[in-house]
Amino acid sequence: MRADARRNRERLLDAAVELILEMGGEPARDAIANRAGVGIGTLYRHFPDQQSLLHAVALHVLDRSVAAGESALADSATGVEALRRYMHLAIDHGVGVLNLIYPLLDHANWPEQRARAESLLHAIVDRAHREGQLRRDATAKDIGFTIIRACRPLAVGLPPADERALAHRHVDICLDGLALEACRPPPG
Amino acid sequence: MRADARRNRERLLDAAVELILEMGGEPARDAIANRAGVGIGTLYRHFPDQQSLLHAVALHVLDRSVAAGESALADSATGVEALRRYMHLAIDHGVGVLNLIYPLLDHANWPEQRARAESLLHAIVDRAHREGQLRRDATAKDIGFTIIRACRPLAVGLPPADERALAHRHVDICLDGLALEACRPPPG
DNA sequence: AGTTAAACGGAGTACAATCCTCCGCTTATT
DNA sequence: AATAAGCGGAGGATTGTACTCCGTTTAACT
Numbered sequence: 071m072r073a074d075a076r077r078n079r080e081r082l083l084d085a086a087v088e089l090i091l092e093m094g095g096e097p098a099r100d101a102i103a104n105r106a107g108v109g110i111g112t113l114y115r116h117f118p119d120q121q122s123l124l125h126a127v128a129l130h131v132l133d134r135s136v137a138a139g140e141s142a143l144a145d146s147a148t149g150v151e152a153l154r155r156y157m158h159l160a161i162d163h164g165v166g167v168l169n170l171i172y173p174l175l176d177h178a179n180w181p182e183q184r185a186r187a188e189s190l191l192h193a194i195v196d197r198a199h200r201e202g203q204l205r206r207d208a209t210a211k212d213i214g215f216t217i218i219r220a221c222r223p224l225a226v227g228l229p230p231a232d233e234r235a236l237a238h239r240h241v242d243i244c245l246d247g248l249a250l251e252a253c254r255p256p257p258g
Numbered sequence: 259m260r261a262d263a264r265r266n267r268e269r270l271l272d273a274a275v276e277l278i279l280e281m282g283g284e285p286a287r288d289a290i291a292n293r294a295g296v297g298i299g300t301l302y303r304h305f306p307d308q309q310s311l312l313h314a315v316a317l318h319v320l321d322r323s324v325a326a327g328e329s330a331l332a333d334s335a336t337g338v339e340a341l342r343r344y345m346h347l348a349i350d351h352g353v354g355v356l357n358l359i360y361p362l363l364d365h366a367n368w369p370e371q372r373a374r375a376e377s378l379l380h381a382i383v384d385r386a387h388r389e390g391q392l393r394r395d396a397t398a399k400d401i402g403f404t405i406i407r408a409c410r411p412l413a414v415g416l417p418p419a420d421e422r423a424l425a426h427r428h429v430d431i432c433l434d435g436l437a438l439e440a441c442r443p444p445p446g
Numbered sequence: 447a448g449t450t451a452a453a454c455g456g457a458g459t460a461c462a463a464t465c466c467t468c469c470g471c472t473t474a475t476t
Numbered sequence: 477a478a479t480a481a482g483c484g485g486a487g488g489a490t491t492g493t494a495c496t497c498c499g500t501t502t503a504a505c506t
Contacts, residue, residue, distance in 0.1 A: 071481095072473085072474055072475080072481060072482065073474070073475095074473075074474070074481095074482070074483085075474095075481080075482060075483095078482085078483085092282065093281070093282055093283065094280065094281055094282045094410075094414075095281065095414075098463080098464060098465090099464075099465070099466085100463095100464070100465085103484095108483080108484080109483060109484035109485055110465090110466085110484075110485065111466095111467085111468085111469095111482095111483065111484055111485065112482080112483060112484070114465095114466065114467080115482075115483085118466095169412060169413040170413065170414075172413065173413065173414060173415050212427075212431065215412060215424060215428065216428070216431070218412055218413075219407045219408070219410070219412070219428060220407070222282075222407070222410060224357060224403060224406055224407070225357040225358065225360065225361065225406075226282075226283075226358075226361060227361050236403060239400075240403065240404070240407065240432075242435075243400065243404070243432055243435040243436055244428075244431055244432055244435055245435065246434070246435035246436075247430075247431040247432055247433065247434035247435030247436070248431060248434075248435075259452095260452060260453065260502085260503055260504075261503065261504090262452095262453070262454080262502075262503065263452080263453060263454095263503095266453085266454085286492080286493060286494090287493075287494065287495085288492095288493075288494090291455095296454080296455080297454060297455035297456055298455080298456065298494090298495085299453090299454065299455055299456070299495095299496085299497085300453075300454060300455075302494090302495065302496080303453075303454085306495095
């Protein structure tokens with residue numbers, strides 16, 4: 071595979087992730103190609119139909135997030151630290167698209183990746199619980215939903231850098247709400 | 259104004275709010291009429307063009323949220339309680355649409371309502387701060403963004419009742435993160 | 447109950463956005 | 477320098493959306 075082809079493929083996937091998060095559904099193909107800075111023909115060469123594009127997008131974000139999360143779990147001193155790092159990385163990679171495209175997929179067939187992602191999240195949450203750092207009622211679902219919410223842009227038009235900063239701040243706030251740090255000093 | 263006309267107008271506005279939150283932009287007119295359970299002609303009679311519809315939607319959510327918030331502020335024993343009640347009510351009314359339609363409006367001309375909404379939010383946040391119940395770095399913007407995030411449905415297809423429950427849980431988690439309750443017992 | 451004017455529904459046409467193919471040009475690789 | 481893989485984007489086909497119009501229904505009032 072030629073180098074420019076690989077580069078364009080990545081750009082297309084990243085653009086698709088951004089647009090799906092903004093629009094909340096199937097964005098127009100031309101819009102994806104435009105945002106990626108490539109011609110429409112290039113999009114169709116890489117992804118001949120809707121399903122292959124959505125499938126590739128799903129695997130794209132899933133693989134990158136899981137990889138990031140696994141190393142976060144391995145390298146962190148505490149459970150909540152691993153959780154915090156995982157959430158921030160997952161947002162940067164845009165895992166939030168998974169929820170949005172799931173109902174559009176004909177057959178979501180990546181049992182292996184799915185299992186890996188679920189067991190990763192549970193491993194992190196369980197560890198934090200075992201170390202007594204999380205509220206009892208905090209579940210893996212809470213984490214997942216928080217990530218999904220943080221992924222979506224607040225309003226189209228805000229500079230991407232600002233959006234990212236707000237997303238990260240939001241995750242930190244939620245984690246503070248889910249964590250269990252008695253008598254922590256006021257952060258401000 | 260005939261009773262059925264008033265009822266249909268309300269239904270149309272509610273449907274528009276739901277759809278805007280789901281789609282994140284301008285939903286198709288037919289979709290709004292369908293969801294409201296009225297004919298497309300009825301929509302055009304009430305709102306002859308895009309702008310009048312968007313304008314009405316904005317005022318609809320703004321007025322209801324501000325009214326709810328003002329009574330919450332008056333009736334609550336503490337600042338955070340007022341804040342909590344306001345946030346939950348605002349979500350139920352769908353204030354989150356404001357951010358989404360703002361860039362679509364030709365001229366957003368409701369200075370009075372806008373001022374009332376801003377001063378309300380600041381009044382609530384200030385009171386909570388004065389009573390020492392909020393993190394120092396918690397701002398009115400944090401509250402606003404949290405409400406906006408909670409308003410958006412996580413995934414199209416989930417039953418509305420579940421969506422609402424998740425939204426409310428999310429707000430509670432965020433508030434726990436923003437509040438300052440030293441040594442609070444684990445809620446679970 | 448009868449009257450009436452306001453309100454309703456939805457088929458249908460005009461318009462706009464989107465999809466996707468095709469082929470001449472460009473560029474990475476050897 | 478050769479060449480095959482990759483690129484861009486104009487353009488025709490298709491789908492979706494906007495908006496009108498008019499026969500039917502219904503709330504309001506006597």
